[in-house]
Amino acid sequence: MGFLIAVDRREKPLRRAARVLLLALILPIAAAQAQLTSVFFYQGQLELEGELANGSFDFEFALFDSPDPSAGVQTAGPLAIAEVPVRNGVFTVELDFGPGVFGAFDQWLEIRVGRPGSELQTLLPRPLIASVPLAQQAAGVEAGSVGSAQLAAGAVRSRELADGGVAAADVDASQIQLRVTASCPPGSYLRQIGGDGSVFCQPDADTDTDTQYTAGTGLQLSAGELSVNPLETQLRVTGDCPEGSSIRTIADDGSVVCQTDTDTDTQYTAGTGLTLNDDQFAVDPTVVQTRVAGTCSVGSFVTAVNQDGTVVCATADTSLRRDPLVLSGFSNARLAADSAGNYGWVPFFASFSGLPITLLTIDESLNNNGATWVRIRREARRRVGVRAEDTVDGLHWFAMDEGVFTVDEKLVQAGKASPAANDQSIFFPQVFSAPPVVFLTVDESVDDSGAFRGRVIGNVGTGGFQIWLDAAADGVNWIAMEAGDYNHGRYYWRAGTHVPGGCTNPCTVTFGSALVGTPAVLLQINDVDNSGPTWARVLNATTGGFEYRLESAAAEFVNWLAVVELP
Secondary structure (H helix, E strand, O other): OOEEEEOOOOOOOOOOOEEEEOEEEEEEEEOOOOOEEEEEEEEEEEEEOOEEOOEEEEEEEEEEOOOOOOOOOEEEEEEEEEEEEEEOOEEEEEEEOOOOOOOOOOEEEEEEEEOOOOOOEEEOOOOEEOOHHHHHHOOOOOOOOOOHHHOOOOOOOHHHOOOOOOOHHHOOOOOOOOOOOOOOOOOEEEEEEOOOOOEEEEEOOOOOOOOOOOOOOOEEEEOOEEEEOOOOOOOOOOOOOOOOEEEEEEOOOOOEEEEEOOOOOOOOOOOOOEEEEOOEEEEOOOOOOOOOOOOOOOOEEEEEEOOOOOEEEEEOOOOOEOOOOEEEEEEOOOOEEEOOEEEEEEEOOOOOOOOOEEEEEEEOOOOOOOOOOEEEEEEOOOEEEEEEOOOOOEEEEEEEOOEEEEEOOEEEEEEEEOOEOOOOEEEOOOOOOOOOEEEEEEEOOOOOOOOOOEEEEOOOOOOEEEEEEOOOEOEEEEEEEOOEEEEEOOEEEEEEEEOOOOOOOOEEEEOOOOOOOOOEEEEEEEEOOOOOOOOEEEEEEEOOEEEEEEOOOOOOEEEEEEEEEOO
């Protein structure tokens, strides 16, 4: 006889989150001659941290005469059973505490469990084992003494039944469905299954009369046939158009209607650097540099490249002269105004042997309100004529002989590109070892009609640079020199580059060391991406540095030259 022992599921173990939920069937093992032994099965359910356990676990079982874990006397055990398999929380073990252990008093089973090689944990509470001794003492059962009334629900399972012990006659067909072995022929479907496994079939009543199926978006249903609705769905396009024509429309059946290409200016427009005439695109020579086709004769070099690809040549002077005439200063003479503009002369302190290369920068230190451009109007060996858009507080200037020189052991080159145009490239007669600091001034000495402003664009190279002009010019005066300090004749000067960055006007440049006097300052914008300011002018100059103002502070670089006349 078996006894069902249940443990209250609300109880929690005292150590870690492992517990046994017990619906344990304890059965004595019968001997071959119907004699009971002291061996019985014990089955339980093990949870580990809230989930059903799986794997191998070590168990230890002992009997106590009290359910209290802190009291009572151990009456049998412990029994150690290693590596018990647990599947989905369920485990089964055989226990044998020996004969005579169970008497007339109740006993409680203490269970300890753990992973192999780890410390065992005691599971609480201890389950009560009260009736096992009576089962062990039953010597036999008389025939017919055990009926269905003496068996608890679920007490007899498949493993307690011998093979063939239950026949078809023992099955209640009103409660249990026999195995289904029949099937329905094609054109019919299964309607009902009988208790004996038989089936009831019925012919398929679907006649495709639109009563069971409907056509959704893009489909149509006619006489039981579903098809694509060509009024809503485009059939596969199979047509094409010959060369010189394009598809105009696509019909429902996939055919196409073609039309001869008649492209006009209404569909396409010419962007920067292109022109569009009727249906022909072409490069705009006023914006894009035509391929350079010109060459210079032996003994001369290219000084500039024109828009049409022709080049401007000059006689090559490969000698590095060491003693150029250099003059610099600050003119505070205000320019005379007439109906055509503001003109004036800047006198030199000495006479050049030829026309010098002159640079100019506007000074607006007094009121920061005046001209934003100045250009050369006349050239002479003892002075230079200038024109500005408005009166100026003053002009800073620097003039030197044209050519290639070594000044204070550094390379300095001065030249003129004449004529000059926007996006023109200017080449140095001699290559620098590193990109130099470059300055330029617009020259309109021929007709006083053309460009007002110019700036260096792109990245200056060791062999030349590129310029932006707001119009074609008679020429551009330029001077390029290595960055650093120079001591030459009556002048000391320093050349460098400033990065405006996020500075707000005015921007400030501080010299690393103070100069011996207040300098004349020449400025040159080098706008790499050609989308920034077009003018820069000096605000204040001191021995320790200077301030300058830009049309905007978005330029990548501003080149500067600070010149002091030595005492």
